[in-house]
Amino acid sequence: MSTFEHIRTAVITLLRAESVAFDPPPRSLARSAFTRRVERVEMRATGVPIEDTDIVLARLDLVAEDVRVRFSLRGPALDVGETTFAATLTQDQLSTLVPLPPGVDRLSVTRRGFTFHTVAGIPIYTSVSLNDSKLVVAPSAPAKVPLLDLIGIDIDMPQLPVRSGLEQLTRFGLTFDLPELPANAAIERLQLHDGHVVVSGTADLNSANAT
Structure with missing residues (x-):
């Protein structure tokens, strides 16, 4: 060889x-x-x-x-x-890797952050940062019903029990572990793009x- x-x-x-x-x-x-x-x-x-x-x-x-x-x-x-x-x-891979709270069926990625899409059709917009190889997502705007918000009726997402992962996400944000990569890789930076990170x-x- x-x-x-x-x-x-x-x-x-x-x-x-x-x-x-x-x-x-x-x-x-x-x-x-x-x-x-x-x-x-x-x-x-x-x-x-x-x-x-x-x-x-x-x-x-x-x-x-x-x-x-x-x-x-x-x-x-x-x-x-x-x-x-x-x-x-890709955002499809992240939807599989990130343990989504009950009531959220997928997430999408833009240059501004992650959007968590609930089964009720209510988007939750978050900012994303990296802290010690962990993803930290924090709500960047109140979660609202899209159609009612579009026509000017301001209705927030109904309050859920504090113990709910979805309520935790909408009020305080959540932290997720990033997957382990080969070759003893140490993740130090995160860049957001439309459709992928x-x-x-x-x-x-x-x-x-x-x-």
Whole structure:
């Protein structure tokens, strides 16, 4: 097995990915390996599963910097100075990953935050922030009946028992754990887009050497 194939296989195994595309491409990367150092390697992984779920990441991009190839009797191994990642989650995936309160059947994502859609058709608008790898959603506007609100009748959502998860969401907000990602990924940032979110941070590709 070539130096590049050995390393590619180790990265695929670490990420549990179906495939990983490299930039620089395989032939250039293999030649660079003989210098023992590559300043920057970009990777795009497909088919990466989310821990303890049946969900596959929509997209996972990684950038490894100061990559050195170390040779030993066990074969070539990577020494990576730093690896950053960006993982994309669609709103359909989030609707599955986030434990929605009873009475909420799905959520949608915009650049402004999450909208929780209740089975009664009442949207709950929230702002979203990241705190210690947890999603924190807080109500950004009173929940109202859409049609009545549209024609100018201001009717808030009926009050529910405080113990209700839906009432907790509308009054105080909720905190959700984010899923675990491979390669000891530490989620540090969250970007909202229409229809999806991107979580990013640092990962550890050096652990690929243990595979």
